[in-house]
Amino acid sequence: MLNKKQIRYCLDEIAKMFPNAECELEHANPFELVIAVVLSAQCTDALVNKVTKDLFKKYQTPEDYLQVPLEELQNDIKSIGLFRNKAKNIQKLCKSLIEEYGGEVPHSKEELIKLAGVGRKTANVVASVAFGEPAIAVDTHVERVSKRLGICKWKDSVLEVEETLMKKVPKEEWSVTHHRLIFFGRYHCKAKNPNCPECPLLDICREGQKRMKDR
DNA sequence: AACTCGGGGCA
């Protein structure tokens, strides 16, 4: 397991690789961000951005999403996959926003995660990106990279990965950390063919060293 | 803990 100093080294090196790692979803306000992140589950940000361009023109408020039949909303987002569930969840989510939060998006992770279609990862992204709350969103990239590098244990659950990161990274850097790890995982430390030979972290990465030895 | 939901992108 890497200690705090080693993790700091990793994050600094990744920061050099991706100097402007930030949320790739297009949004103008917290409400749009919530919708975009809910839509982004199990699909790429690029694909979501294609849909949200028109979607955000058509729907500006939670009320707008409830004024159309479910089938119409499903049709508006059908190109992203899992659209039936996502459309249902968005209407439920909008209903909750109106009835429980005065039409506004709540700021805390604890409130966000209660919303339909919002899980731990989405709640963390919205809290940190929209409201600047300290949070580390653990998606598949963050989980994989954390395990390969040795930041956490291989058998850790998603929640345990998140807790370990929060424990070992200073709170002020939680938000930027999750973006750094996501970029690192998506573009360099890929699931299939991680670019270990050109990785600046090879000397510290247990999985990288193992892979290089096995070649 | 395992299963289901569903498309686009790419070889």
Next chain:
DNA sequence: TGCCCAGAGTT
């Protein structure tokens, strides 16, 4: 054409 990608909800 078939494999790969990416979370939430339910049981």
